[in-house]
Amino acid sequence: MLKKFFVFSFLFCFLLVTSVFSANSDIRLNSLGFLTNSKKEASIKATSVSTFYVRTTPGAAIAYTGTATNFGNNSDTGEQIWIADFTSLSIPDNYYLDVPGVGQSFSFPINDNVYDFSFYTVFRGFYLWRCGTAVSTTHNGYTFSHGACHLNDANQNYIGFGNNIRNAIGGWHDAGDYNKYVVNAGVTVGVLGFAWLHFKDKIQTINLNLPNTANGYPDYLKELKWETDWLLKMAYPDNSGKVSHKVSELNFCGFIMPEQNTATRYFVDWSSAATADYVAMLAMASRLFRPYDETYADTCLNAALNSYWFLYNNPTDKAPDQSAFSTGTYNTSDSDDRLWAAAEIWEATGNTTAHQDFITRANMDSNKIDETFDWDKVKNLGMFTYYMSTRTGKDSLVIDDIKNDTIAIANNYVNYMNSHGYRRVLGTKYWWGINGTVARVSLTLYMANLMSPSQNYINAIQAIVDHLFGRNYYCRSMVTGLGYNPPMYPHHRPSGADGVAPPWPGYLIGGPQPYATSWVDSQDNYTTNEVAINWNAALVYALGAMLNQIPTPTPTITGTPPTATMTPTLTITPTITLTPTEIMNYVRLNDVFVYPNPTKGNKIKFLIDTTGFVDKIKIRIFTYSDRKIGEIEKENFYSGKNKIEYTPDKNLSNGLYYYIIEIYRKNNDIIRKIGAFVVINNLIY
Numbered sequence: 001m002l003k004k005f006f007v008f009s010f011l012f013c014f015l016l017v018t019s020v021f022s023a024n025s026d027i028r029l030n031s032l033g034f035l036t037n038s039k040k041e042a043s044i045k046a047t048s049v050s051t052f053y054v055r056t057t058p059g060a061a062i063a064y065t066g067t068a069t070n071f072g073n074n075s076d077t078g079e080q081i082w083i084a085d086f087t088s089l090s091i092p093d094n095y096y097l098d099v100p101g102v103g104q105s106f107s108f109p110i111n112d113n114v115y116d117f118s119f120y121t122v123f124r125g126f127y128l129w130r131c132g133t134a135v136s137t138t139h140n141g142y143t144f145s146h147g148a149c150h151l152n153d154a155n156q157n158y159i160g161f162g163n164n165i166r167n168a169i170g171g172w173h174d175a176g177d178y179n180k181y182v183v184n185a186g187v188t189v190g191v192l193g194f195a196w197l198h199f200k201d202k203i204q205t206i207n208l209n210l211p212n213t214a215n216g217y218p219d220y221l222k223e224l225k226w227e228t229d230w231l232l233k234m235a236y237p238d239n240s241g242k243v244s245h246k247v248s249e250l251n252f253c254g255f256i257m258p259e260q261n262t263a264t265r266y267f268v269d270w271s272s273a274a275t276a277d278y279v280a281m282l283a284m285a286s287r288l289f290r291p292y293d294e295t296y297a298d299t300c301l302n303a304a305l306n307s308y309w310f311l312y313n314n315p316t317d318k319a320p321d322q323s324a325f326s327t328g329t330y331n332t333s334d335s336d337d338r339l340w341a342a343a344e345i346w347e348a349t350g351n352t353t354a355h356q357d358f359i360t361r362a363n364m365d366s367n368k369i370d371e372t373f374d375w376d377k378v379k380n381l382g383m384f385t386y387y388m389s390t391r392t393g394k395d396s397l398v399i400d401d402i403k404n405d406t407i408a409i410a411n412n413y414v415n416y417m418n419s420h421g422y423r424r425v426l427g428t429k430y431w432w433g434i435n436g437t438v439a440r441v442s443l444t445l446y447m448a449n450l451m452s453p454s455q456n457y458i459n460a461i462q463a464i465v466d467h468l469f470g471r472n473y474y475c476r477s478m479v480t481g482l483g484y485n486p487p488m489y490p491h492h493r494p495s496g497a498d499g500v501a502p503p504w505p506g507y508l509i510g511g512p513q514p515y516a517t518s519w520v521d522s523q524d525n526y527t528t529n530e531v532a533i534n535w536n537a538a539l540v541y542a543l544g545a546m547l548n549q550i551p552t553p554t555p556t557i558t559g560t561p562p563t564a565t566m567t568p569t570l571t572i573t574p575t576i577t578l579t580p581t582e583i584m585n586y587v588r589l590n591d592v593f594v595y596p597n598p599t600k601g602n603k604i605k606f607l608i609d610t611t612g613f614v615d616k617i618k619i620r621i622f623t624y625s626d627r628k629i630g631e632i633e634k635e636n637f638y639s640g641k642n643k644i645e646y647t648p649d650k651n652l653s654n655g656l657y658y659y660i661i662e663i664y665r666k667n668n669d670i671i672r673k674i675g676a677f678v679v680i681n682n683l684i685y
């Protein structure tokens with residue numbers, strides 16, 4: 001055991017030392033890398049830069065030569081910043097920036113799957129927050145686990161149902177602590193729900209490898225159901241509709257593992273804000289879950305309706321009595337929460353009273369959209385649900401207002417971004433949990449792009465991910481276990497108490513505040529270095545937006561045949577790269593293409609780049625009129641670029657074809673991808 005640990009440590013020290021010693025921290029960019037077609041920029045702290053090079057690694061061949069532009073003084077860090085733009089470099093490979101007079105950056109990839117593993121890891125952060133069960137994961141060769149915890153949740157003494165236990169087991173721990181707060185669950189589940197609604201096709205190409213705690217559900221929704229199962233237990237047992245504000249111990253415990261935290265935990269007094277968030281979350285959940293589980297969807301909706309009508313008949317803002325508790329308060333006025341609840345009830349049921357309730361509340365404020373939002377301000381979620389709704393009878397004035405306000409605010413972000421040396425979409429704003437707020441802005445930007453498509457909004461979402469993964473004053477990733485020089489000492493009890501050197505992976509830390517330069521990577525510094533479900537949900541959304549689109553085949557072909565231009569991506573290097581992720585029970589389909597493409601019709605060659613061992617690859621080939629013309633299966637592939645050749649019974653005729661590739665791995669969901677190729681039989685190459 002000791003020996004194994006030593007070997008891993010040695011390997012990782014070696015890797016770390018190699019990268020740290022060769023990289024210059026004044027060259028700051030997204031250490032996860034870039035999609036082939038995305039904006040690609042670095043910020044360089046220097047008095048003067050002219051030419052810069054992007055070089056391949058290994059090999060150091062010059063892939064791109066550019067001229068940096070002078071941004072000038074970046075006001076919140078007081079640094080002289082130069083911008084290196086290499087957007088036009090789109091050949092998948094590994095690279096680093098070479099800036100004469102400054103140095104060389106860390107290395108980074110360009111390919112269309114650069115965010116898959118981070119999405120996987122950040123989303124699985126929620127699984128690792130699970131309460132009431134044992135959890136375990138392996139990351140970079142280290143195992144992170146805890147035993148089943150908080151199995152006595154919770155005592156009812158503070159809510160008037162006797163000094164006894166009623167089941168409130170489950171859900172997620174909130175943050176670096178182990179308590180469970182309904183209000184903070186609200187913005188978390190809401191943003192995660194939008195990520196599913198907006199990106200579910202892309203999300204489902206990634207195997208999240210979660211335990212099967214919800215039969216028939218996609219993994220992503222299994223995780224959301226873990227939280228809603230708990231949420232349902234937060235309603236008062238008298239069926240009044242009131243919902244407890246939180247489940248909490250009296251005072252925060254020390255840095256111990258959750259299963260060692262045996263202090264009595266209590267249901268806390270109800271609040272109207274928590275009750276409204278409960279309504280919104282469960283009504284939204286009923287929509288998300290219905291295709292997979294009608295019965296449970298009804299359970300969620302009925303619970304939501306019961307509490308909604310209670311709130312409707314009790315319009316006063318009711319704060320919870322938390323006087324016995326010194327844990328997180330999450331006190332908030334309820335008008336925004338009630339608006340979100342009304343929007344979700346209307347969207348789930350079409351109820352006209354709920355619709356009028358929503359419209360009345362929406363019209364109370366001329367600003368339909370808040371520039372930033374978090375657990376205390378969830379109005380945007382209700383507005384976006386209403387805007388996205390396909391129900392008839394929507395109020396067109398409210399819809400126009402939502403649209404105009406969203407676009408105006410998205411344009412503000414673009415302006416802030418362009419006025420900041422690190423292209424930070426919130427400019428020089430800093431407060432507690434700011435990294436989460438920066439990430440959450442991606443939802444407003446994505447909505448703006450749906451309303452009025454603009455490359456500026458897409459670039460701004462890219463800039464968010466860039467900023468959080470290295471394009472910042474610190475030249476560091478803000479997410480544990482991912483990217484370059486990530487946080488090592490987050491304010492997170494399991495990370496502090498487990499005796500494993502690196503912290504638990506996939507957690508976004510709160511970030512610098514009150515100044516750009518205030519972040520301290522120290523466990524004690526909870527005001528800048530804690531982790532929390534609401535921040536991670538926002539990052540799940542931002543990464544979900546950046547996952548590469550599944551290529552959509554063009555529906556029709558007219559006129560001239562495609563030109564047989566060979567693109568540089570056709571250069572195949574059959575290297576097999578073993579990465580630390582190999583240790584995991586994890587499969588990823590990085591890339592697949594036909595080469596050459598266009599191709600002759602006598603032999604179709606596929607290149608399939610995977611991470612992790614694959615049991616079986618199956619490829620089906622179709623004409624564009626959906627006639628299946630062939631199928632091929634191969635078994636047992638290791639990580640790396642694998643070739644599969646398909647020889648048709650007779651030559652394929654000229655035209656456009658598509659294929660569906662499926663990746664099988666024991667106990668895992670099937671990963672599917674669609675692609676297309678062109679056959680030109682007289683092709684000369």
Ligand SMILES: [Ca+2]
Binds near residue numbers: 377
């Ligand atoms: Ca509120």
Ligand SMILES: [Ca+2]
Binds near residue numbers: 498499500502503
């Ligand atoms: Ca640790």
Ligand SMILES: [Zn+2]
Binds near residue numbers: 131132150173258
């Ligand atoms: Zn727990």
